[in-house]
Amino acid sequence: MVTIRDIAEQAGVSVSTASRALNDNPRISAVTRRKIKSLADRLGYVPNFNAKSLTRGESNVVGVIFPPEKASEQANPFFIDAMRGINQVLTERKYVLSVAIGETTQTILDNVIAMVDQAKVKRFILLYSHENDPIANYLRTAGLRFVVIGEPDAQYQDDYVNNDNVAAGEMGTDYLLSQLNVKRPVFVGSEEDWQYERDRRAGFGKATTAHQVVGQYLPIPAVEQPTKDVRVWIHEHPQIDGIVASDDLLGLAFFQQWQLIYPGKKLPIVSYNRSFKLPLPDLQFHSITLFPAKLGAAATELVFKKADENGGRHTVVPFKML
Amino acid sequence: MVTIRDIAEQAGVSVSTASRALNDNPRISAVTRRKIKSLADRLGYVPNFNAKSLTRGESNVVGVIFPPEKASEQANPFFIDAMRGINQVLTERKYVLSVAIGETTQTILDNVIAMVDQAKVKRFILLYSHENDPIANYLRTAGLRFVVIGEPDAQYQDDYVNNDNVAAGEMGTDYLLSQLNVKRPVFVGSEEDWQYERDRRAGFGKATTAHQVVGQYLPIPAVEQPTKDVRVWIHEHPQIDGIVASDDLLGLAFFQQWQLIYPGKKLPIVSYNRSFKLPLPDLQFHSITLFPAKLGAAATELVFKKADENGGRHTVVPFKML
DNA sequence: CTGTTAGCGCATTCAC
DNA sequence: GTGAATGCGCTAACAG
Numbered sequence: 001m002v003t004i005r006d007i008a009e010q011a012g013v014s015v016s017t018a019s020r021a022l023n024d025n026p027r028i029s030a031v032t033r034r035k036i037k038s039l040a041d042r043l044g045y046v047p048n049f050n051a052k053s054l055t056r057g058e059s060n061v062v063g064v065i066f067p068p069e070k071a072s073e074q075a076n077p078f079f080i081d082a083m084r085g086i087n088q089v090l091t092e093r094k095y096v097l098s099v100a101i102g103e104t105t106q107t108i109l110d111n112v113i114a115m116v117d118q119a120k121v122k123r124f125i126l127l128y129s130h131e132n133d134p135i136a137n138y139l140r141t142a143g144l145r146f147v148v149i150g151e152p153d154a155q156y157q158d159d160y161v162n163n164d165n166v167a168a169g170e171m172g173t174d175y176l177l178s179q180l181n182v183k184r185p186v187f188v189g190s191e192e193d194w195q196y197e198r199d200r201r202a203g204f205g206k207a208t209t210a211h212q213v214v215g216q217y218l219p220i221p222a223v224e225q226p227t228k229d230v231r232v233w234i235h236e237h238p239q240i241d242g243i244v245a246s247d248d249l250l251g252l253a254f255f256q257q258w259q260l261i262y263p264g265k266k267l268p269i270v271s272y273n274r275s276f277k278l279p280l281p282d283l284q285f286h287s288i289t290l291f292p293a294k295l296g297a298a299a300t301e302l303v304f305k306k307a308d309e310n311g312g313r314h315t316v317v318p319f320k321m322l
Numbered sequence: 323m324v325t326i327r328d329i330a331e332q333a334g335v336s337v338s339t340a341s342r343a344l345n346d347n348p349r350i351s352a353v354t355r356r357k358i359k360s361l362a363d364r365l366g367y368v369p370n371f372n373a374k375s376l377t378r379g380e381s382n383v384v385g386v387i388f389p390p391e392k393a394s395e396q397a398n399p400f401f402i403d404a405m406r407g408i409n410q411v412l413t414e415r416k417y418v419l420s421v422a423i424g425e426t427t428q429t430i431l432d433n434v435i436a437m438v439d440q441a442k443v444k445r446f447i448l449l450y451s452h453e454n455d456p457i458a459n460y461l462r463t464a465g466l467r468f469v470v471i472g473e474p475d476a477q478y479q480d481d482y483v484n485n486d487n488v489a490a491g492e493m494g495t496d497y498l499l500s501q502l503n504v505k506r507p508v509f510v511g512s513e514e515d516w517q518y519e520r521d522r523r524a525g526f527g528k529a530t531t532a533h534q535v536v537g538q539y540l541p542i543p544a545v546e547q548p549t550k551d552v553r554v555w556i557h558e559h560p561q562i563d564g565i566v567a568s569d570d571l572l573g574l575a576f577f578q579q580w581q582l583i584y585p586g587k588k589l590p591i592v593s594y595n596r597s598f599k600l601p602l603p604d605l606q607f608h609s610i611t612l613f614p615a616k617l618g619a620a621a622t623e624l625v626f627k628k629a630d631e632n633g634g635r636h637t638v639v640p641f642k643m644l
Numbered sequence: 645c646t647g648t649t650a651g652c653g654c655a656t657t658c659a660c
Numbered sequence: 661g662t663g664a665a666t667g668c669g670c671t672a673a674c675a676g
């Protein structure tokens with residue numbers, strides 16, 4: 001293994017000079033810097049992260065925090081794609097991605113604390129946000145740098161990245177109304193009514209108003225086992241001729257029920273996927289992708305920016321109809 | 323921050339004694355060990371991983387390697403659940419989970435090499451296996467400890483964990499035939515024909531033979547856009563009265579097509595999910611879970627066992643019909 | 645069973 | 661602009 005010492009000797013300079021040169025310290029002349037750097041990669045030098053972290057008191061690691069869950073509730077590749085985007089940026093910066101994941105908030109919190117105390121991790125990306133989340137609270141009070149992906153807790157000024165979900169809702173609905181000639185749309189959401197759903201629904205409202213049509217709203221209780229209520233609702237609303245679903249799975253769940261009641265009837269659907277492929281019936285589905293990988297990449301860029309006095313910095317990632 | 327030095331001083335012993343006691347070195351008397359340990363956590367001592375890794379030449383990290391993919395092709399929470407299982411074991415052992423993920427094999431390989439060279443990671447879990455995978459090759463030749471989740475490359479003796487897919491295939495099929503009174507089953511697989519699919523299909527074959535019924539086999543090209551072929555096949559096989567699908571998504575894809583051709587007709591389905599929930603129509607779906615979290619946990623246990631001379635050690639994780 | 649000593653590889657004071 | 665010296669926190673010879 002070639003150390004900084006080796007390259008110092010071969011270059012005929014001291015270790016400290018080598019160190020400075022490799023770290024782009026301005027006190028080193030451009031000439032020697034170049035010389036040392038080229039020598040370094042000629043020798044195949046790679047810095048030892050552990051030594052570096054030990055002296056710097058901070059490791060080359062960004063912690064990625066998953067939401068607490070016993071098992072995956074949804075078939076949701078959002079996180080994987082986000083990790084891909086995150087890691088792409090991290091690799092450029094010679095950083096490594098570590099994850100904190102577990103069944104309960106407490107488990108994850110312990111995990112995060114271990115990263116901070118033992119591994120000296122100072123930067124985190126939160127893949128979710130809950131109101132009054134103990135983990136976010138910990139990060140805040142510990143003065144650690146972190147970025148939220150999604151809608152952040154409104155009572156704090158955390159940095160975050162997300163999509164403009166109002167615009168996405170409006171755009172999808174508009175497509176349905178103006179291109180697919182829908183007159184009686186329904187917005188299908190989950191019963192959780194997450195912030196992003198509310199936003200998309202707000203966009204839905206704007207579009208329906210603009211087109212002067214009446215929009216319905218239906219929250220679906222459990223995706224995997226829609227209740228009778230949904231069927232009753234469908235029976236009572238035979239005039240529905242298009243769906244905007246806050247999520248692909250919800251759209252599919254609704255459509256399954258609809259199909260049973262009105263077999264063969266067409267029903268165009270716009271939904272917001274998190275970029276995955278499902279075996280969807282024919283071409284009735286129109287998905288809007290929110291580019292999870294881009295969200296991840298943007299969050300990572302942001303987490304490397306120094307914390308701002310005011311906080312609450314925000315990157316908006318575009319969406320696109322597929 | 324309290325260091326090992328602090329606890330050594332307060333305990334009135336040398337630093338090395340403290341270090342040994344904390345690391346359960348047998349050369350330390352039980353008395354002083356206990357004394358030092360209790361003092362340590364009374365003072366809230368946490369070891370500095372970076373210092374530890376620097377001296378040991380190995381870091382407290384297990385690298386988890388994802389398959390190369392541009393974007394998630396499937397709505398597959400398998401990986402997330404596996405990570406949960408992995409991290410649970412890692413946390414107990416005071417280890418941290420780092421991931422290597424990217425679009426191409428080369429990117430990921432670079433990622434892995436960086437982990438090895440810069441961060442001194444020595445243990446890995448491969449979340450997939452391809453024949454002649456450059457990453458597995460690298461790990462092998464570099465003499466690193468790794469465990470494969472799934473069916474390993476047959477030409478090597480790598481350690482691995484997986485399910486008994488033949489038994490799972492047989493059990494699911496048997497359920498269909500004996501409990502649901504199916505007489506003309508079809509096995510639906512992907513066109514890739516992965517090893518785990520072949521195994522489940524072999525189990526399907528065993529069960530159909532045992533029940534003296536004729537089993538069909540249909541590979542489906544692309545889940546998200548089944549071709550005409552599938553419809554033609556369905557038209558030509560009206561007698562089919564039950565499905566075993568190698569995967570939930572495939573089952574759903576087939577069923578969507580079937581439904582269009584024979585609306586209202588019942589068609590019981592047994593499929594192997596990787597434990598996620600989809601909006602499935604009614605109760606016709608019978609899922610067999612393969613416990614991805616258990617696979618992850620078992621792989622992690624195995625990766626901490628010293629490499630065996632012969633290699634090829636193997637943990638079998640049970641499955642269960644939900 | 646325990647203490648002394650010497651690094652691990654690197655960054656960073658402080659000198660020059 | 662560069663070098664010498666010191667130490668980050670911990671483990672591991674080598675002694676006793």
